[in-house]
Structures are given as structure tokens and as C-alpha cells.
Amino acid sequence: MRVVIVYKWARDPGAAAVRADGSVDWRGAKMAAGEDDPAALAAAQRIATASGGELVGLTLGSGDASWALARGVQTACSVTDAPALADNAATAAIIAAAVRHIGDVDVVVIGDAKQDPGVAVAVAGHLRWPALVAVTSATAEDGQVLATRRTPEGTTTVRLGTPVVVGVAAEADVDRVPGMKELLAARKRPLTTLTLAQVGATVGDVESRGSELPPPRATHVFEGSPEQVAGQLVAALRAEGVL
Amino acid sequence: MSATTDDRTTRGTAGPMGGVWIVVADEAWPAALEVARASGGTVTAAVVGPQPLADAVAAAGVPVVWVEPARDTPAEAYAVNLAAQVAAASPDLLVSTGGPAARTLLGAAAAAAGASLVPGVLAVTDGPRWTVRRAVLGGEAIETLTAPAPLALILAADEAADRPAATGVAPGTVAKADTAAAEMVVAGTQPAPPASGIVDARTVVSFGRGVHAKADVALVERLAQALGAEVGCSMPVADDLGWLDRSRYVGRSGQHISPRLYLAVGISGAPQHLEGVRGAKVLAAINNDPKARIFRRADYGAVGDLYEVVPALIAALQQ
Numbered sequence A: 001m002r003v004v005i006v007y008k009w010a011r012d013p014g015a016a017a018v019r020a021d022g023s024v025d026w027r028g029a030k031m032a033a034g035e036d037d038p039a040a041l042a043a044a045q046r047i048a049t050a051s052g053g054e055l056v057g058l059t060l061g062s063g064d065a066s067w068a069l070a071r072g073v074q075t076a077c078s079v080t081d082a083p084a085l086a087d088n089a090a091t092a093a094i095i096a097a098a099v100r101h102i103g104d105v106d107v108v109v110i111g112d113a114k115q116d117p118g119v120a121v122a123v124a125g126h127l128r129w130p131a132l133v134a135v136t137s138a139t140a141e142d143g144q145v146l147a148t149r150r151t152p153e154g155t156t157t158v159r160l161g162t163p164v165v166v167g168v169a170a171e172a173d174v175d176r177v178p179g180m181k182e183l184l185a186a187r188k189r190p191l192t193t194l195t196l197a198q199v200g201a202t203v204g205d206v207e208s209r210g211s212e213l214p215p216p217r218a219t220h221v222f223e224g225s226p227e228q229v230a231g232q233l234v235a236a237l238r239a240e241g242v243l
Numbered sequence B: 001m002s003a004t005t006d007d008r009t010t011r012g013t014a015g016p017m018g019g020v021w022i023v024v025a026d027e028a029w030p031a032a033l034e035v036a037r038a039s040g041g042t043v044t045a046a047v048v049g050p051q052p053l054a055d056a057v058a059a060a061g062v063p064v065v066w067v068e069p070a071r072d073t074p075a076e077a078y079a080v081n082l083a084a085q086v087a088a089a090s091p092d093l094l095v096s097t098g099g100p101a102a103r104t105l106l107g108a109a110a111a112a113a114g115a116s117l118v119p120g121v122l123a124v125t126d127g128p129r130w131t132v133r134r135a136v137l138g139g140e141a142i143e144t145l146t147a148p149a150p151l152a153l154i155l156a157a158d159e160a161a162d163r164p165a166a167t168g169v170a171p172g173t174v175a176k177a178d179t180a181a182a183e184m185v186v187a188g189t190q191p192a193p194p195a196s197g198i199v200d201a202r203t204v205v206s207f208g209r210g211v212h213a214k215a216d217v218a219l220v221e222r223l224a225q226a227l228g229a230e231v232g233c234s235m236p237v238a239d240d241l242g243w244l245d246r247s248r249y250v251g252r253s254g255q256h257i258s259p260r261l262y263l264a265v266g267i268s269g270a271p272q273h274l275e276g277v278r279g280a281k282v283l284a285a286i287n288n289d290p291k292a293r294i295f296r297r298a299d300y301g302a303v304g305d306l307y308e309v310v311p312a313l314i315a316a317l318q319q
């Protein structure tokens, strides 16, 4: 199977700070792969290996695209002028256009991110392919994808025909930091740069009017001697009626 | 009986915008209906699931296009073909909750309708363009966006609503749609391991890496005993340290619990951890770092060394 692993290389939202006026300060946030991307890559690698197929990396933006190349992916493409968008369908349309540009793709594996839960599903929508998201691991067997996910009933395995989009949600931090040898090898691997015009995508029309702080929470934080804070906490919890 | 097709058309043209659809695949749908109705348009539902689900949505006064999944076929298998039917109605607004199947149906419909798609949504209002308020950075800020129709929305994960009262509204019609499935079949299910006591407990005391040695778990257990609580933990305590069974860790990939009181001891409050306790009535925390993230989400916090605060707390509880 020809498998595309879509990964994100963007400022780490976990390190962004919200200022007192509610605006978001991204200055301290380093570039990082998406939280779910290591788990998605592991699933994509298993599907490619089990089906004797090939794996192609795909990312958006102008940042360093070598994250996947340093983790065993042989070739990668980047749509370098794709901006970060609030519109998940517009992001997905760019990814779908790039997948079509790559051509003959059987499986798209993509991180099913909590912050952007509409991207994986809309990639499938734009390709008119079926999708399964919230997948925790996947492999291939007899020309089909076997995807596993947790449901209230237990751990369910779903057999998927191709082409298909698989959205992987990480259960833990499974990233494996590459060694110097892999980093050097990554530099020699081919990275194709594409543009929005080349893949035939646009960026949509959702406009931000800025952000604000959420309504203040009634948090009571007690400080003082251990006995004082313990006494205050017990009194507060008694008043709440939860003791 | 008023929720006929004719009635829908009349109300649709009278409203500020027509064609609002909710996409339903699980029990969380009332939140989608609430946001969709507040948008001002007339609501239709696309439901993939068992008949009681379709009937429940219809009972809220919403006309339903219903797909009954074949045995062992996930709802997602119908996404592509159902999307074509929804798009044919030229919706202005599409709304779903965040469950995997519901948003897969929504993503397909949004793409088929040529809609923008905004996640994390708290509310939407109409106007020359839709105005959307949504949670960003895990709810630490609220962003306002505007977008033209058609627009698709995925609600913020903790948006929940009660089932609207079915009294006084005429039920919507349920039209069964003949929709072909994609190649997708459940090959097997391994039952979940037996639930730990924390799942139904009224009170849970949970600890994290702030507890420095395995021997000190006894201290947390004494506190739990004083509170009549079950003991839970953060993921690293179970996964990396192995001090408690994996069935006792709380969070995105662990247990999702709704106790009346959740007391977090030496837990930093990572978003992945807090995802497991969204349903807690009261969240309290003990941490020696006054800047710990957990204090931003807790109702009550005690700043201090847990090795001093926990014994003092046990003493205070026994008074």
C-alpha cells in the first residue's frame, strides 16, 4: 500500500501563554510535531511494513519538514505556503489536494488532534473517502487496514477497505528522539516542496476577531501553614457538601 | 401534528437563515441541538444509529433523516453517502458534537457542502456572516470568528446539554434513508478490563509524581481512608512507576470519572489528565507550586508540601 503520513510542524500550543487581555502569546512556544503525530507515524509505519508498501511524509508550512525523514520516512512533501488556519476544512482541503498531487495513495494516516478534531475527518470528506478516527493503533492484512480503538465496550478492531483515512489519537508520548546518524540521513532524503497554487488549494474565509479570557473561575487557593491550609480546605469542602 | 415538510419549509423561510443540520451518532446530541436552535434556523437531523436514537431526536421536535447501520458496521461507514444527501439540501449550518463517529459524519458533510469547519465551538449567532465563539488552548482563551455560510461546527468537548423536554412539541418525522456503506466492519472486540473502584466512587483522592517514593503511597491511602475515598493517580504513576494498577489512572487515555469530589495531590494538572475529570463536581488540589496549572482549573487549592499538608488534612478531617 502507498501510505501518506500527514504531520504537523508548528508552534507547540502547550507552550503558548494567554495574556491578561486574552490575546495569545506564541513567542515562547517552540516548533514541535503535533502531540498525536508520533503515534500516527508508528501506525503508518506498521501499515506500510505489513503491506510491503511505501511511506510518504506530508506536512504544511515553511518550517523544518525533516521530523518524519529523521524517523524513517523515505520521502516527504511540504506545502510550504500553507498558513495555520482556524478553518479545519480549509486545512483539510490543502492536505487532500496534496494527497491527490502525490497520487495513487491507498491510506492517509494523520494525527487526530484534540485542538483540531475536524481536520482528519474533513480530509476524508474532501477526498470522498471513508475515515475512522480516534484510532490508537493500526496495521495491514490481506490488502485491508486493521485499526484498533477504545470504545465503551472495550478495545475494538475495525477492518477497513482502501482508500481510507485513519485518524490516530495518541494514548501516551511515544516519540523516539532520533540519533545523530538518523538526523544526517534525513538531510539526504528527498523533500519535495509544493505550493498552494501547485496543488490547487485556497485558504477559505474564516476570520478571527481576536480572543478574550474565559469568564473567571471561582478558584479559592489557600496559602499559609500546613495546618491553616488544611483547615481552610476542609471547611470549604464541608460547605460544598462533598465531605 | 405540525412538524411536516410543509411546516418546515414555512418556518425555514421565516427564520433569519434556513437549513441548519445536526449530525448525530451518539447520545451527546442534545448539546448540538441546543447550539443549532440558538442559531435561529430551522433544524433537521441526520442520525446514524439504532432506532431509539433516531426516535429520541425526533421526539425533540426535529425531523430526522435516519440511517440504520448494518450489524457490525460502524456509523462511519455511511459518512460519504450520507454527506451527499445532506449537501443536496444546501445547508447553511451543520453542527455536531465531538464524538468520533459524529464528527466523521460532519467532516464528510462539510466537505460535500463546501463548508468551512470550526472546532471547539461554544456558541454561534447569525448575521451577514456567522459569528462563532470557540475555546482555544484547551479553554484558556475564547476566540471570536466570523465565517460565511455554509459553515460546519464541532462543539467543544465539554459542551453538554440535557435532553430537551419532549412534552408540548410535535415529534419530527423519521425518514429512513437507504444509504450504502463503505467497506468497514468490526472484526472483533476485546471487552474492557474490569473497572476499578474509582469509576463509581463519590470521592477520589488521586496522586501524581509529587509523591516521591512508593512507600509514601501509604500516606495518600490514609487520606483516602479518612475521606472514604478511592485512590487514583496520574498516568506516569501507573505506567512508568507501576505503583498503582493501570485501571486507576485518570485522563485522556485512562479513566473518565465524575466523582463529587476529586482531590489531586502532587499532580501538575496536564490537560490530558484533566480530560478525565471534567465531570467532577468539585475539583480540589494540593501542590507545592503556587503556579501549578492544576490551580487554574481547581475549585479549591492548598499550596504546600503534600508531606505536611496531607497529615494536617487527615487530622482536620478527624476533628
Ligand SMILES: Cc1cc2nc3c(=O)[nH]c(=O)nc-3n(C[C@H](O)[C@H](O)[C@H](O)COP(=O)(O)OP(=O)(O)OC[C@H]3O[C@@H](n4cnc5c(N)ncnc54)[C@H](O)[C@@H]3O)c2cc1C
Pocket: A035, A170, A171, A172, A173, B207, B208, B209, B210, B211, B233, B234, B235, B236, B237, B249, B250, B251, B252, B253, B254, B265, B266, B267, B268, B269, B270, B271, B272, B273, B276, B286, B287, B288, B289, B292, B304, B305, B306, B307
Ligand atoms: C498523548 C498523551 C496522553 C496522555 N494521557 C494522560 C492521561 O490519560 N493521564 C495522565 O495523568 N497523564 C497523561 N499524559 C501525561 C501528561 O501529559 C503529564 O505528563 C502527566 O499527567 C503528569 O503527571 P503528574 O502530574 O503526576 O507529574 P508532574 O507533571 O511531574 O507533576 C508533579 C506535580 O507535583 C508537584 N509536587 C512535587 N513535589 C511536591 C510536594 N512535595 N508536595 C506537593 N506537590 C508536589 C509539582 O509541583 C508538580 O506540579 C498524556 C500525555 C500524552 C502526550
